[in-house]
Amino acid sequence: MWIEKAAARAATLWLASGLLIASGIARAEYPEKPVTLVVPFVAGGPSDKIARDVAESMRKTLGTTVVVENSAGAGGTIGTARVARASPDGYTLLVHHIGLATAPALYKKLGYKTTDLAFLGLINEAPSTLIGKPTLPPNNFQELRNFIAANGGKLNLANAGVGSASHLCSLLLQRTLKSDMTFVPYKGTAPAMSDLMGGQVDLMCEQATNSTPQIEAKKVKAYGVTSPERSTVPALAAIPTLSEAGLPGFHFNVWHGLYAPAGTPAVVLDKINTALREALKDAALIKRQEALGIAVVSDDRLSPAGHKKFFDDEASGWTNVIRQAGIQPE
Numbered sequence: 001m002w003i004e005k006a007a008a009r010a011a012t013l014w015l016a017s018g019l020l021i022a023s024g025i026a027r028a029e030y031p032e033k034p035v036t037l038v039v040p041f042v043a044g045g046p047s048d049k050i051a052r053d054v055a056e057s058m059r060k061t062l063g064t065t066v067v068v069e070n071s072a073g074a075g076g077t078i079g080t081a082r083v084a085r086a087s088p089d090g091y092t093l094l095v096h097h098i099g100l101a102t103a104p105a106l107y108k109k110l111g112y113k114t115t116d117l118a119f120l121g122l123i124n125e126a127p128s129t130l131i132g133k134p135t136l137p138p139n140n141f142q143e144l145r146n147f148i149a150a151n152g153g154k155l156n157l158a159n160a161g162v163g164s165a166s167h168l169c170s171l172l173l174q175r176t177l178k179s180d181m182t183f184v185p186y187k188g189t190a191p192a193m194s195d196l197m198g199g200q201v202d203l204m205c206e207q208a209t210n211s212t213p214q215i216e217a218k219k220v221k222a223y224g225v226t227s228p229e230r231s232t233v234p235a236l237a238a239i240p241t242l243s244e245a246g247l248p249g250f251h252f253n254v255w256h257g258l259y260a261p262a263g264t265p266a267v268v269l270d271k272i273n274t275a276l277r278e279a280l281k282d283a284a285l286i287k288r289q290e291a292l293g294i295a296v297v298s299d300d301r302l303s304p305a306g307h308k309k310f311f312d313d314e315a316s317g318w319t320n321v322i323r324q325a326g327i328q329p330e
């Protein structure tokens with residue numbers, strides 16, 4: 001009896017030390033190969049741009065290449081499902097935005113559950129801008145409002161698919177203006193921006209990441225920013241907030257975060273979170289983002305718990321907005 005107990009205790013100790021060694025090895029070895037950062041939109045758009053900027057800096061801390069993979073379609077839900085199903089080993093990560101919090105309210109069926117993902121930290125926050133093709137007649141928001149009232153459904157509003165940031169902003173706009181403009185979905189706002197500049201579509205609500213350079217170059221017309229205050233970036237400073245231009249309380253903030261498949265070992269998550277924190281302290285990265293009117297996150301939302309709390313608040317707030325607007329899941 002005593003011998004059996006002693007043997008069992010020895011076996012438990014052996015198992016525990018084995019686990020400790022295993023986690024020690026994980027800590028010592030990760031990463032042993034390149035890390036893939038999935039962006040659920042096409043290259044050249046706001047999500048791709050922040051992911052590439054962060055990947056470059058994370059590489060320095062992780063000591064391995066961080067490869068950005070664009071897995072676009074269905075408003076970001078295809079790339080998200082790819083990461084949710086990936087092996088939880090820290091080698092496949094996701095950069096996604098506010099759309100991750102709203103997708104469950106907008107889609108009847110998703111290829112993943114939010115609980116399939118682990119939170120790693122919030123990255124940035126960007127205002128959006130309401131922009132139009134260069135030949136659109138209105139020259140300010142008031143004129144645009146009248147133009148929309150007169151032309152309604154004939155106007156095309158580009159977006160990056162159901163649940164994308166540009167789509168959410170457009171939903172808010174439609175609802176506030178009580179208009180019925182036609183939505184034109186793309187796999188990301190990079191191709192939508194080309195079509196807007198070329199005059200194939202009329203309007204878009206696009207993150208400052210992508211619109212600031214085009215506004216500055218006068219390749220699009222700018223009608224308003226979605227932040228509560230005007231932007232201090234020179235190219236955007238003269239543009240009124242939509243709230244001051246006639247839509248009181250119209251605020252829309254796009255944020256991006258970093259995720260791993262749920263079940264990724266804590267030691268690996270820690271290493272990735274450290275690399276993210278380091279990346280977001282990079283003065284050159286902060287400068288590049290700020291030049292576009294974007295704030296890099298430096299508060300408690302950079303922790304997995306702070307990120308999750310913020311995410312849950314956003315998800316419930318937006319789910320209410322979507323339900324109250326009577327928007328049915330597709």
Ligand code: ASP
Nearest residue numbers: 045047164165166188189
């Ligand atoms: N984030 C998307 C992109 O990078 C745009 C959007 O969500 O509106 O294309």
